[in-house]
Amino acid sequence: xxxxxxxxxxxxxxxxxxxxxxxxxxxxxxxxxxxxxxxxxxxxxxxxxxxxxxxxxxxxxxxxxxxxxxxxxxxxxxxxxxxxxxxxxxxxxxxxxxxxxxxxxxxxxxxxxxxxxxxxxxxxxxxxxxxxxxxxxxxxxxxxxxxxxxxxxxxxxxxxxxxxxxxxxxxxxxxxxxxxxxxxxxxxxxxxxxxxxxxxxxxxxxxxxxxxxxxxxxxxxxxxxxxxxxxxxxxxxxxxxxxxxxxxxxxxxxxxxxxxxxxxxxxxxxxxxxxxxxxxxxxxxxxxxxxxxxxxxxxxxxxxxxxxxxxxxxxxxxxxxxxxxxxxxxxxxxxxxxxxxxxxxx
Numbered sequence: 079x080x081x082x083x084x085x086x087x088x089x090x091x092x093x094x095x096x097x098x099x100x101x102x103x104x105x106x107x108x109x110x111x112x113x114x115x116x117x118x119x120x121x122x123x124x125x126x127x128x129x130x131x132x133x134x135x136x137x138x139x140x141x142x143x144x145x146x147x148x149x150x151x152x153x154x155x156x157x158x159x160x161x162x163x164x165x166x167x168x169x170x171x172x173x174x175x176x177x178x179x180x181x182x183x184x185x186x187x188x189x190x191x192x193x194x195x196x197x198x199x200x201x202x203x204x205x206x207x208x209x210x211x212x213x214x215x216x217x218x219x220x221x222x223x224x225x226x227x228x229x230x231x232x233x234x235x236x237x238x239x240x241x242x243x244x245x246x247x248x249x250x251x252x253x254x255x256x257x258x259x260x261x262x263x264x265x266x267x268x269x270x271x272x273x274x275x276x277x278x279x280x281x282x283x284x285x286x287x288x289x290x291x292x293x294x295x296x297x298x299x300x301x302x303x304x305x306x307x308x309x310x311x312x313x314x315x316x317x318x319x320x321x322x323x324x325x326x327x328x329x330x331x332x333x334x335x336x337x338x339x340x341x342x343x344x345x346x347x348x349x350x351x352x353x354x355x356x357x358x359x360x361x362x363x364x365x366x367x368x369x370x371x372x373x374x375x376x377x378x379x380x381x382x383x384x385x386x387x388x389x390x391x392x393x394x395x396x397x398x399x400x401x402x403x404x405x406x407x408x409x410x411x412x413x414x415x416x417x418x419x420x421x422x423x424x
Contacts, residue, residue: 093257100131100138101164105145105171117172124170150177150383168192177372188260205266208348210254213268216345217251219422220270224249227401235395240292243275247375268346268360273370278377298325312336334380340366351391362389363396390415
């Protein structure tokens with residue numbers, strides 16, 4: 079993306095004021111977490127974005143911290159303290175910092191935050207090129223449908239089915255706007271998402287257990303595993319060794335990782351599936367486990383939030399997603415693995 083177009087993108091999305099300050103963050107390789115070419119390129123990209131911001135704001139700085147080694151792990155407290163002194167925080171990291179940084183959008187002095195884990199310069203020619211007025215329209219329409227839904231039924235290309243209990247929850251939209259204090263985006267943007275009913279101890283007393291259940295297929299260590307889900311938690315794993323034992327170890331190390339944390343539907347028409355989750359999830363269906371407390375209605379705090387994408391072109395596709403609305407209507411928002419944009423144009 080040429081400099082003038084990138085400047086316009088940044089201006090349209092962030093609306094930076096001349097009196098404001100911007101902090102761009104990236105994480106660094108460690109002795110146990112080796113560098114890679116894409117990560118190196120991302121650090122250069124961060125520097126390029128700093129140069130774009132510099133004439134637009136009072137101050138644009140870069141800071142870095144050692145990589146956490148997992149998505150949405152806790153980042154150093156001094157980084158959070160530093161970020162609290164800026165108006166806009168943009169994290170162009172190898173490992174997602176969305177959950178810890180989203181806390182900065184709360185409180186008496188809320189910040190604007192954009193999380194861009196694993197972002198690649200090539201996205202300036204795909205997802206960043208989207209008409210964000212349309213992205214906003216689609217994201218808000220899906221948000222409304224998810225909020226109206228009591229449940230959702232997902233059919234995977236593996237033949238497995240997973241039922242989501244969406245009662246007592248409101249959806250959110252990531253529509254590519256980060257111009258006002260308190261706003262958070264995952265950028266490039268374009269999705270709506272909802273936390274399934276988790277039946278926390280307090281909730282369960284009134285509303286009973288969660289009805290989220292079924293079989294959730296995932297690729298782990300390059301092979302297909304099938305996760306049994308009951309009451310919104312991963313309860314069993316079926317599949318070949320050694321991948322099965324590896325996955326069992328992952329979920330046993332911290333039981334909160336077993337929580338089904340998110341049902342998301344991407345809606346950026348310019349996004350493409352490339353194996354990069356940041357962009358892949360903007361194409362279609364994605365499901366996450368682990369932390370949900372950084373989302374509206376989420377009650378579980380874990381040490382990770384991991385998205386798995388099922389858009390058309392992924393190893394496993396979500397061939398159908400049917401939303402069961404409270405009024406009895408059924409809406410097949412994803413059909414033949416593709417989002418039905420025609421349903422969002424009303």
